Amino acid sequence: MSMTGKLIEGKADAVELAEVLERRSTTYALLSRLYVREVDQELLDEMHASLYPVSTGDPSMDEGYRLVATYLSNLWTGSLSELKVDYARCFLGNGVDGYAAAYPYESVYTSEKRLMMQDARDEVLAVYRACGVGKASDWREGEDHIALELEFERVMGRRAAEALRSGDEEGACGLLATQKGFLEEHLASWAPMMLADMRRYARTKLYLGLAHLTEGWLRTDSRFLRDVLSGEDGEERQGKA
Amino acid sequence: MTKILEAASNTPFEAFDGIYDPLADADHEEDFDGSDGQPGPCVDAMPRPSFVGRSPDLPADQRISQLFASLATRRRVLMGILAFLDEPRRADALQRKVDELQEHDVSVYSGHDYSLLLEEAGAVRKTDEDGGEFDEEAEQAPDVVEVDGVRFYKPTDGRQVFWTLTGEGRAYLESDDPLGRLADLLEEEPRHRVAFGRMLAFCRGERGRSVEELAALVDGLDLPDGVRRHCSYFARRLELCDALAWNGGWRTTASGERGLESLFPDRAADANGEEDGA
Numbered sequence: 001m002s003m004t005g006k007l008i009e010g011k012a013d014a015v016e017l018a019e020v021l022e023r024r025s026t027t028y029a030l031l032s033r034l035y036v037r038e039v040d041q042e043l044l045d046e047m048h049a050s051l052y053p054v055s056t057g058d059p060s061m062d063e064g065y066r067l068v069a070t071y072l073s074n075l076w077t078g079s080l081s082e083l084k085v086d087y088a089r090c091f092l093g094n095g096v097d098g099y100a101a102a103y104p105y106e107s108v109y110t111s112e113k114r115l116m117m118q119d120a121r122d123e124v125l126a127v128y129r130a131c132g133v134g135k136a137s138d139w140r141e142g143e144d145h146i147a148l149e150l151e152f153e154r155v156m157g158r159r160a161a162e163a164l165r166s167g168d169e170e171g172a173c174g175l176l177a178t179q180k181g182f183l184e185e186h187l188a189s190w191a192p193m194m195l196a197d198m199r200r201y202a203r204t205k206l207y208l209g210l211a212h213l214t215e216g217w218l219r220t221d222s223r224f225l226r227d228v229l230s231g232e233d234g235e236e237r238q239g240k241a
Numbered sequence: 242m243t244k245i246l247e248a249a250s251n252t253p254f255e256a257f258d259g260i261y262d263p264l265a266d267a268d269h270e271e272d273f274d275g276s277d278g279q280p281g282p283c284v285d286a287m288p289r290p291s292f293v294g295r296s297p298d299l300p301a302d303q304r305i306s307q308l309f310a311s312l313a314t315r316r317r318v319l320m321g322i323l324a325f326l327d328e329p330r331r332a333d334a335l336q337r338k339v340d341e342l343q344e345h346d347v348s349v350y351s352g353h354d355y356s357l358l359l360e361e362a363g364a365v366r367k368t369d370e371d372g373g374e375f376d377e378e379a380e381q382a383p384d385v386v387e388v389d390g391v392r393f394y395k396p397t398d399g400r401q402v403f404w405t406l407t408g409e410g411r412a413y414l415e416s417d418d419p420l421g422r423l424a425d426l427l428e429e430e431p432r433h434r435v436a437f438g439r440m441l442a443f444c445r446g447e448r449g450r451s452v453e454e455l456a457a458l459v460d461g462l463d464l465p466d467g468v469r470r471h472c473s474y475f476a477r478r479l480e481l482c483d484a485l486a487w488n489g490g491w492r493t494t495a496s497g498e499r500g501l502e503s504l505f506p507d508r509a510a511d512a513n514g515e516e517d518g519a
Contacts, residue, residue, distance in 0.1 A: 051393035069394035
């Protein structure tokens with residue numbers, strides 16, 4: 001489908017939009033990293049040295065950043081151990097009934113019997129392959145793990161930024177449309193349920209904050225993609241696939 | 242950030258040539274009868290509490306004894322921690338002390354783990370720098386800074402956490418009687434008295450003794466019941482009495498020296514240990 005309007009008005013806009021997309025990708029990268037494994041000292045130090053916006057316009061994101069910043073303001077010798085325990089409590093659990101943790105897999109929340117490696121995994125795998133990405137050789141989990149789905153959004157955003165900087169507006173549009181579709185059909189369809197569970201299991205403000213932050217971010221980013229892809233006539237741009 | 246998705250570009254994704262079907266070889270019709278399966282996601286499901294090994298209703302002195310009994314192999318470290326916390330110590334200083342105590346005795350337990358176990362048992366408590374009550378509920382709020390007209394949270398440095406002994410912890414520390422335990426050992430195993438005494442004398446001095454050297458010592462002994470025992474049998478028992486310690490080699494501790502003087506007066510006269518195990 002051809003575009004019905006221009007995504008950007010000029011080169012300056014392209015650079016500005018590319019910068020916005022790169023910042024979005026950085027947020028996706030941080031979220032993905034926090035879900036992929038426990039926090040280590042290097043990440044903790046990096047997070048402690050960072051700044052967190054007080055007001056983003058989304059109440060969940062604001063609460064998330066506040067909780068994370070508060071946790072980081074009360075670090076002590078036992079913090080890393082606390083975070084490792086809380087990661088296990090949130091995502092691994094200690095039971096076998098399927099309800100002992102907020103299992104971070106789309107299949108668990110979209111299959112009737114809360115099993116892993118179900119249809120959702122096959123679907124996201126097909127999307128990854130269609131977009132020319134594959135999991136790293138040392139990744140042993142399912143492809144519908146939230147860390148991978150967030151990482152996919154990061155990769156698409158980065159590619160869109162690169163397309164814009166190289167003047168390929170139509171290509172960027174297509175990539176953003178792919179991001180939007182994946183967000184709406186996958187991430188945003190199941191993550192809120194997982195995040196609600198995560199808020200029940202998490203004990204540290206860092207993981208509580210992460211749950212709020214992720215929920216708000218997905219909502220905010222969905223709005224952003226809708227806005228940026230809407231033409232002057234209100235129709236959504238698709239760009240080239 | 243670690244990359245967990247890589248751009249395969251024009252290269253087909255290699256690991257999955259076909260559609261993955263985990264049930265391809267399973268007779269799933271029989272195994273997955275809907276009537277036997279789990280119900281779908283239930284928002285009312287609550288997590289099961291994890292098992293807590295000790296009864297919190299017991300008084301602290303009993304919980305402390307239980308802890309030491311269940312972690313008997315870490316007794317030396319636990320007692321070292323109690324001795325170290327005779328005054329308020331920073332949590333990071335405790336971590337370094339535990340690293341020092343475990344330098345030659347690697348354990349999965351860190352200083353943080355021990356502090357939590359001892360706190361749960363009632364042997365230690367968190368304090369402020371002056372030994373006063375540590376307010377668990379109080380927490381520091383992040384600073385708020387402005388950058389280009391936009392407000393940001395800036396994490397501050399955390400509160401200092403100190404650990405110190407409780408009354409029960411101090412009582413347990415003071416009740417420790419390694420000399421008494423050594424005397425009890427000799428009373429329980431009189432036939433091995435000579436072996437214990439020889440080993441303590443042999444391990445005196447700055448140079449630690451290797452396992453091979455202890456084995457040669459014990460092999461040269463004429464044990465009364467005729468049963469051959471490995472040197473570790475005797476070393477372990479002396480270690481539990483805090484008379485012997487491993488720090489890259491087996492060495493007689495200060496407590497072991499006192500034991501030698503009072504319980505093995507004939508052996509105590511050997512000033513530098515037995516060089517050749519004779």
